[in-house]
Amino acid sequence: MPYPTNSDLPVGVRNHxxxxxxxxxxxAFNRAYADxxxxxRREEAARRIAWAAVKRLYVRDGMYWVPR
Incomplete structure (x- = not known):
């Protein structure tokens, strides 16, 4: 299901x-979900694409993500 706002994102995404x-x-998720x-496996594909989009600009540092 698409996410209308950031507050609707899964807790793990919002917290980290x-x-x-x-x-x-x-x-990225909403676009991939529509595409x-x-x-x-629509939701799984959208989730993978969304994380790939995040990883282009951010890198994980411990529990949090920081800009590259």
Whole structure:
């Protein structure tokens, strides 16, 4: 299901990603979710694509993500 706002993101995403990274995750997820409408693993594909988008600009440092 698409996420209308960052406050609707899963708790793990909200608690560990900074606000800008949450925006990236949400936008990528929503776009991928729409693009994979016929895929039976639609949500999984959207989640993977969203994390890949975040990883382009952020790197994990312990429990949190920081800009590259």
């Amino acid at each position: 990603l900074p606000p800008h990274a949450q925006d990236i995750f949400r936008a 994979h409408a016929l895929d039976p």
